[in-house]
Amino acid sequence: MSAERAKYGAAAWADLKGKLPNPYPRIMGPRAMEYLQEVVDSGLTTSMISRFEERFARELGVKHCIATPGCTPALAALAASFPMEYGDEVIVSPITDYGTIQGLFRHGFIPVFADTAPGSPNLSAETIEPCISDRTRAVLCVHKTGLMCDMDPINALAEKHGLIVYEDACQAVFSQYKGRYAGTLAKAAGFSFDSEKTMGSDVGGCVVTDDDELAERLRFMAHSRGGVSRPGYGRLHTEPGYAFRMPECTAAISLAQLDIVHENVARRDKMIRYMSCLIDEVPGVKSLPIPAYQDVYSCWMAGLTVDPEQFTCTVAEFADQLAEAGIPGAGMGAYYLMGEACTFLSEYAAAGKFPFSKPPATRDYTYGPQQTPVAAEFLTRFIRWSTFCEKYTEEHCEVAAAIIRGVAEANRR
Numbered sequence: 085m086s087a088e089r090a091k092y093g094a095a096a097w098a099d100l101k102g103k104l105p106n107p108y109p110r111i112m113g114p115r116a117m118e119y120l121q122e123v124v125d126s127g128l129t130t131s132m133i134s135r136f137e138e139r140f141a142r143e144l145g146v147k148h149c150i151a152t153p154g155c156t157p158a159l160a161a162l163a164a165s166f167p168m169e170y171g172d173e174v175i176v177s178p179i180t181d182y183g184t185i186q187g188l189f190r191h192g193f194i195p196v197f198a199d200t201a202p203g204s205p206n207l208s209a210e211t212i213e214p215c216i217s218d219r220t221r222a223v224l225c226v227h228k229t230g231l232m233c234d235m236d237p238i239n240a241l242a243e244k245h246g247l248i249v250y251e252d253a254c255q256a257v258f259s260q261y262k263g264r265y266a267g268t269l270a271k272a273a274g275f276s277f278d279s280e281k282t283m284g285s286d287v288g289g290c291v292v293t294d295d296d297e298l299a300e301r302l303r304f305m306a307h308s309r310g311g312v313s314r315p316g317y318g319r320l321h322t323e324p325g326y327a328f329r330m331p332e333c334t335a336a337i338s339l340a341q342l343d344i345v346h347e348n349v350a351r352r353d354k355m356i357r358y359m360s361c362l363i364d365e366v367p368g369v370k371s372l373p374i375p376a377y378q379d380v381y382s383c384w385m386a387g388l389t390v391d392p393e394q395f396t397c398t399v400a401e402f403a404d405q406l407a408e409a410g411i412p413g414a415g416m417g418a419y420y421l422m423g424e425a426c427t428f429l430s431e432y433a434a435a436g437k438f439p440f441s442k443p444p445a446t447r448d449y450t451y452g453p454q455q456t457p458v459a460a461e462f463l464t465r466f467i468r469w470s471t472f473c474e475k476y477t478e479e480h481c482e483v484a485a486a487i488i489r490g491v492a493e494a495n496r497r
């Protein structure tokens with residue numbers, strides 16, 4: 085394989101330049117060392133994981149939190165825990181991260197990407213409805229960049245068709261929809277605390293749910309490796325479960341991040357709203373619209389769209405010039421179109437490889453930009469700005485706006 089391997093965390097951000105802040109080095113929280121010290125001093129007898137689980141659940145207002153080493157495993161454990169059969173379909177947001185679909189595909193479920201609502205990076209009840217088939221069992225909603233999907237109509241539609249709804253809230257920790265937190269609006273939700281996220285705790289994540297039975301099954305599948313203890317014998321593995329336990333040190337850092345997350349989210353919300361106003365003053369450039377139903381925008385990643393008709397350069401060149409002029413990490417986000425970026429999906433579907441073999445599949449599937457044309461078109465105009473973070477002040481926003489205006493005017497048609 086000749087392509088360079090993908091990089092994650094600080095390594096992926098090491099070469100960024102520009103005068104504006106970036107999240108690294110991360111602000112760990114004033115009690116991080118104290119919590120870590122407790123793990124070491126106790127010789128691994130503390131229950132930092134339970135402490136984190138209880139506190140995260142309490143602050144979100146849900147009954148259960150099941151900590152995992154990341155959201156990719158969290159969503160895999162959820163896929164393993166739902167009552168679904170190989171070949172069942174899950175309707176998913178088209179603009180997302182690989183971690184959203186990894187687990188459901190590995191469990192033999194077929195991802196069906198619904199299109200995005202016009203102007204938004206998220207799906208909606210209107211775009212989900214045409215994707216529903218007799219094999220659809222669930223809908224997985226991603227709150228992309230921290231902007232929330234309009235969950236009430238989605239839940240109503242799902243109820244009509246008897247579908248499970250769950251959330252990928254990785255990018256939206258403590259975002260609020262009509263006064264309710266992301267991750268509390270459906271059956272269950274996955275969160276990520278990977279080092280790039282708003283609660284960056286290295287490699288961590290969790291599932292939250294109010295459903296006692298699901299929580300118990302998740303602990304069994306994700307933490308107990310599908311094992312039960314039989315007296316006089318030992319462990320019996322009655323299901324092919326996982327060893328997806330969050331490490332104690334990650335739980336310690338996650339707790340430290342919880343100490344500062346509300347302050348950070350409030351700052352991100354305030355700064356992105358200010359930044360959006362400044363962006364919208366530049367003709368031909370638009371911020372991502374913040375829906376009226378969203379009370380708090382826990383903005384993990386900022387973004388803007390560019391009207392290519394108004395400029396002599398391409399959108400990719402516009403993004404490169406932004407990065408060159410000082411917005412660290414500005415670039416195109418075409419790779420978020422999962423139906424295209426997961427090249428294995430088209431290959432498996434075309435070759436009829438499991439789960440596209442018949443049975444379990446009952447029809448043919450194709451993947452690519454033509455499946456979700458609105459999302460694909462949106463991404464041709466979208467510039468991601470993944471370094472936006474709680475370190476931003478009004479002055480930083482004004483510097484960034486001046487950079488955007490400068491690039492726009494230098495290329496105006």
Ligand SMILES: Cc1ncc(COP(=O)(O)O)c(C=O)c1O
Binds near residue numbers: 153
């Ligand atoms: C929307 C979304 N889902 C899932 C994931 C995977 O999370 P993790 O890195 O914790 O496995 C990410 C991480 O980037 C994400 O942004």
